[in-house]
Amino acid sequence: MPSRGAETVATVTPLHPPREAAPLLEVDGVSLEYRTPDRLVRATHQVSFEVHRAERFVLLGASGCGKSTLLKAIGGFLSPVEGEIRLDGRPVRGPGPDRLVVFQEFDQLPPWKTVRDNVAFPLVASGTAARREARERAAHWLDKVGLARFADAYPHQLSGGMKQRVAIARALAMQPRVLLMDEPFAALDALTRRRMQEELLALWDEVRFTLVFVTHGIEEALVVGSRIGVLSPHPGRMRAEINSHEFGLASEGAAFQAAIRRVHGLLFDQAIEPVPADAARRTA
Amino acid sequence: MPSRGAETVATVTPLHPPREAAPLLEVDGVSLEYRTPDRLVRATHQVSFEVHRAERFVLLGASGCGKSTLLKAIGGFLSPVEGEIRLDGRPVRGPGPDRLVVFQEFDQLPPWKTVRDNVAFPLVASGTAARREARERAAHWLDKVGLARFADAYPHQLSGGMKQRVAIARALAMQPRVLLMDEPFAALDALTRRRMQEELLALWDEVRFTLVFVTHGIEEALVVGSRIGVLSPHPGRMRAEINSHEFGLASEGAAFQAAIRRVHGLLFDQAIEPVPADAARRTA
Amino acid sequence: MSALNPPIRPEYEIAVAALPERAAARPLPWRTRLWQQPGLRRGLILVLLALAWEVLARWQANDLLLPTFLQTARALGEGLASGELVEKARISLLVLLQGYLAGVLAAFVLTALAVSSQVGRDLLATLTAMFNPLPAIALLPLALLWFGLGRGSLVFVLVHSVLWPLALNTYAGFQGVPETLRMAGRNYGLRGLRYVLQILVPAALPAIVSGLKIGWAFAWRTLIAAELVFGASSGKGGLGWYIFQNRNELFTDRVFAGLALVIVIGLAVEGVVFQTLERVTVRRWGMQR
Amino acid sequence: MSALNPPIRPEYEIAVAALPERAAARPLPWRTRLWQQPGLRRGLILVLLALAWEVLARWQANDLLLPTFLQTARALGEGLASGELVEKARISLLVLLQGYLAGVLAAFVLTALAVSSQVGRDLLATLTAMFNPLPAIALLPLALLWFGLGRGSLVFVLVHSVLWPLALNTYAGFQGVPETLRMAGRNYGLRGLRYVLQILVPAALPAIVSGLKIGWAFAWRTLIAAELVFGASSGKGGLGWYIFQNRNELFTDRVFAGLALVIVIGLAVEGVVFQTLERVTVRRWGMQR
C-alpha cells in the first residue's frame, strides 16, 4: 500500500505555518431542526467540532441521530437554528462544489445521464474541467471503482452497490476541498469496500483533501478516519472525539481491537431505548 | 437471549416426515436477464439451490453479482429466461404476500402512509389481519425496531436507517411463509443491527418461517443464516453452499473466525477485476 | 503540493447530560411572518393586477371593448345584488360539476384499462391523440344527435374537455411510479383495481392533481363556449349564456363581470379545493415541496 | 406449532468455469412478435374505430350530421389530391407552430420564475387559477385591440391555450423532483437558469411531456375555433376556415374530412414527435416504463 502508514502520520509535528493552525471547518454549537406540520423535530443539539485541513473526520452515531442532517448542513443545504458552521472562518451560506457530498440515498444520480456523464457532469458544471478532460477523468475513476464496463449504462440499470460506486467515483473525480461522504460504502461487499477505502486513502495521500465521513462501521471509522467524533443517540450531541490517525488499512493488532472496543463503549454504553420487557418471555 | 442456541440446532436429526424432506423453494438452473435498448445484461447464470422449510438461507456475493435480481425473481417480479423457480413444487408465477420482500432501496415505503400504516397496510391488504389487529401488530413491531415514537411520522421524515427499520417491521409483522430480505441491515449502526438480528432470530424461533437473506457482512451471514450460498461475481453463478447452523448470535471463538476466513476465501479468491496497473504508481 | 499533515489534537469524552429544556422558538420578525401568508401575497398580486387593468383600460379609453376594473366591479356588484349572476353561476356550476365528475370517472376508467393491459395502453394513446385535438364544435352535431339540446349535450362536451388531458396526465403519473413502490404493492397481493387505487393513484397524485386542475379550467372554457349554443334552451342559461347575451348587446361591463365571476370562482376553487387537497396529500407526504 | 428444524445438508464448493458461450436468444413465436409492434396494434384499433364509425353512420343514416367513414375518406382523398387541404393544413400548422412555441416559451419563463422566487410562485398560482378557465372568446376583443385581425391575434389565443396547462404541469413536475437530486444539482454549483435547465427540466420531463401533449391538443382546438371567428383575411384561411366554409355549404363530408385531417396530423405528431421524444428520454432513462 501507498507510503501513508501509521508511522508517517504519527511523527507529524505542528510545523505548519500559523494559517494552517486555524481549522478549515468549524461546526459551532449547531442545532438542526426539521419543521413538520405537527411538530418540530430536533435532529442535532448544539453540536460542536472542528475539522482541520487534510483531516479525515469520521462521524459515528446510532441510526437516526442526525449524522446525515449534519452533513447536509455542512453541505449548505440546511441552515442551523442555533450556532454556526464556518468554512475558512466564513459562515456557510449555501451549497457549492467545494464541498461535494456523497449522499446516503441511491437516487442521487441524475437518471438522465449515463454513468460516464454522471461522473463527468459535475466537473463540467462546476467549471473544474473542460468536457474532454472531464470525460477522461470520469473514465479513470470509473475504472478505479470497477465500473469501466458500465460507463454507457444508465443509473436505473445498475445494482444498489454499483450506484453508490458511481457516486463515489463522481466525488473522487471532483477532488473537492472538502469531501462529505454519508455511508458511502454501506451497500458494498467486503472486498469492494476494502478497495474503495484504499482508493479513497490513496487519493487523500495524493491531494490531501479534507474529509467528513459518516459510517456505521467502527472498524471502517478507525481505518478511514484520522479523528472520530461520536454522537449521542437522537437528538445527536457530541459524545467524544478521539484520534485514529495511527490506524490504517493494515491495522489489525491488539491496539486496534482495543480501539474498536473503546469506540463501541462510547457509542453504546447507554442504550437508546431499553429492550422491551416482553422480549424475554417470547420463546418457542 | 431466547432458547435457540448453537446446541439446539446442532442436535437436530432428520426426524421430519417425508413431506418435509422436499425443499420448500427450488431455484433450478435459473438465468436472469435484463433487456436494455442496446444489449442484454445477464444478471445470473444457471443458478441452482434449494431452500428447505424453516431454513435461513443467506446469499453472499460481490456487488452487482445478481443477488437482488435473484431475490426479485423468487419474489415473482421477474421471470427467468432459463430454468425455473418452484415453491412447494409449483412454479412461481407472480408476486404474492406469502413471499414478502424487504427491498434494498429506501423508497419501498409508500410515502402517503404513516409509519404505522405502512406496517399495518400489507396485513390488511393481504387479508392477513383485520384493521384493528393490524394496527396492534404494527405498534408491537414498531416498538421492537425502536420506532414507536415515530409511528405517526411519514417516511420522508425518517433517516435512511429508520426507513429500513420500518420495512423490516413491516416484513416481520406479516410473518410470511418465506421472507426475502435484501441487505436489510446495511444502513444500521452496529447496536441497532445487532438488535434487529436478535429480533429476526427470535421470531424465527417462534414461527419458523423460511428466510432468504442477502447481505454483504460475512459475519452477519454466519450469524443469521443456517446455510450460506456463495455467488460468483457478475454474472452470478453458484460458487459454494456451506452450513452455518452452528453459529448464533453468541458465536465468537476460533471456529467462527475460521468460518469467516473460509467464506472470505470462497468469495474473493478470484478478484472481479485485477487492481488497475497504475494503482501502485500513484503515491504522493 | 507537499504532503500536508493535519495537527494532532487532544481527545475528549463527555457524559451527555439530559437534554436541557428546549429554548423557546425565536419569533420571526413581523414583516417576515406577514410575508409568509400566501393569502396576503396573492391578494397583493390581485390588487396589482386590478390596478394594471384599471390603468390600461383608462388609457385605451374604449369601454365597449375593455371596460375599466371599476365599471366591471360595479356591474358585478349589481349582478350579484340582483341575484341574477348568482343564479346563473349556480346553473353553470351544477352542469360543470356533472360534466367534470363524469369526465374524471371516464379518465379513471380509461387509465385503469391502460395500466392493466397492452390493448388498453394502445387504446388510450390512440384515442387521446385522435380526439384531444378536436374542438368541441366538431362534436356538436354528434352531441345533438345523441343527447339532444339539454344538459346531456353539455355534459358530453364537458367530458370531452376533461377526459383527455386528465387521462394523459394520470397515465403519465402512473408510468412514473418508482419500480420499487410498484413491487411493494404487488408484493402485498394487490392487483387489479385495488392495486390501481391503493398504489398507483396515491403514488401518481401530483400528476393527477395537476390533471384535475387543467381539466377543471378546460371544463369552464368549454362550458362557457357551449352554453352559447345549448345554454338557453328552456330559458335556463348559465354564466356562458349571460356573457353571450350581454356581449351581443354590447354591455361589455356585464360581459367582463361574468368573466370576473368565472375568475373569482376559479380562484376560490384553486385556493380552497386544490390547495387543501395538495396540503393534506402530496405536500404532507413529502411528494411535493 | 412444534419447533420445526430444517434438515442438515451436505456442503459443496465448485470452481466456477469460464462462462459458456451464450445460448442464442430463443426467437419468440411470430404472433407474439407481431403483436409487439405498436404500429400494428394501433393500426388495428384505428381500423376498428373506422368500422364502428361506418356502421354507426349507416345506422343513423343522417349524412348531413354524420357522414360515413367512406364518404369522409373520399372527401379527404379529393381534398388532398386537389392540394386544397394540403395548403389549408400548411397555413394552419404554420400559425399553430408559432403559437405553440410562443406558449411553450412563456410557460418556461413563468415556471422558471416560479422556482426561483416566492413571488414567482404566487404569480404562477394566481395567474393560472385566474386565466386558465377563461375561454378564448373572452380574450378576443383584447387580442383584436392589441394585435389586430390576423396572425397576431391567433398566436395570442394560442399562447393562452398552451401556456397555462403547460405551466401547471411543468411546475408540478418541478415540485416533484426528489430532494436528493435537487441537492446533487445544487452541490455541483448549479443555480438559476442552469439549475432549472440541467436538473429540474430533465427530472420533470415526464410531466413536461404530458403538458406538451395537452398543450398541443388544445392549441389545435383553439386554432380551429378561432379560425371560425377570425375567418380568413386576404383569402388565406386555414383548416378551421375550410371546415367552417364547408359547413356553411352543408358539405358535411368535407367538414369531417377537415376534422379527419386534424386527427391524422394529431396521430402523426403523437406517433412521430412525442413517442420518439419519450423513447429517447424518459423511457431510455428509466423514468417511465
Next chain:
Amino acid sequence: EGRISIAQQFGIGYLILDVVQDQKLIEKHGRAQGLDIQVEWSQISGATAMNEALLAGSLDVVSAGVPPMLTLWDRTRGRQNVKAVAALGSLPNYLITNNPKVRTLKDLGEKDRIAVPAAGTGFQSRTLQIETARVFGRDDFKRFDTISVSLPHPEATAALVAGGSEINTHFSSAPFYYQALENPRVHKVLSSYDILGGPATFNVLYTTQKFHDENPKTYKAFYAALLEAAQVIRADRQKAADVFIRVQKSRLSRELVRRIIEDPENDFTASPHRTFVYADELHKLGVLKNRAGSWKDYFFEEAHAQPGS
C-alpha cells in the same frame, strides 16, 4: 386615406360585396378620383366579432344584420358614432319547420325549439320578437326566447332536414331555406317580409364616424362601387351567380345560386328598405335606448341621396 379593410360574412346576402371585390370596383372608382386604394377583404363569422373588430380598429367597414348595426349605433352614440354606409340588399328570412302541426306562430309550444344564429339578439331573433310583440303583446315579446337555440344555420338546416332532433323550427336565410325547403317535410311558416310589411333590408354595411370623416375620398369610392355593383347584378344575374361562385370558391350548384339570385323576392340594392321598423320597434321594446327620428339618423349622409326607409 387610400386604404380600406372590409369584412363580410358567409352567404349570398353579401353578393354586392362579392361583385365589388371581383370587379375591383373600389380600385376603379378610387382611380377616378386619382387615388390608389388598397382594399383588404376579410371574412368573419358573426355580428359580435364584426362589432368588436370594428371597435378595435382592426376593420374599417363591417357588415351584419340591421339589428346588430342598430345596437352598435345605439351604444356608440356620442362616442365612435357608428352608422350604416349602405344596405346590401333586401332578402327575406323564412321561419321554417318540420313540425306539421305548426302553421302559425301561435302553434309553437313548449316542446318546439327554434334555431337562430344568435338567440335573443340577432337579426332573426329581433325580427321574431317584433312579430311576437304584435301577436302576444309588448310585454311578452321575449316569449319565444326561451325556446330559441343559438345554432349556426348549417347545423340547424341539417337538423331540420334530417329530423329526429329536438330542433324542429329554424329562422333561416338564403341559401339555407332553399335547401331545406327542397325536403317535403319542411314547410314555411312565416317570412320576415310578412313581419316587416314588405321587402326589407337584411344586411347593412357600417363604419365609424372617424373612418367616414378621415377618408372622404375612399369612402366615396367605396360607396360608388356599391351602387355600381348593385347595377351590375341587376343587369346580368347570371354573371352575378358566376361571380359568387368564383369569389366564394363556392361548391354550391350553379342552378341553386342562379335560382336564388333570380328570385324576385331578392333585391340586391344598396338602398335601405324598412330598416326604420327595427329602429322604431326595438326602441319601443326598450332594446335601443336612443330613438331615431328617421332612417337617416343612422345612415351616413352619402346614403341619404338614395331612396330609403
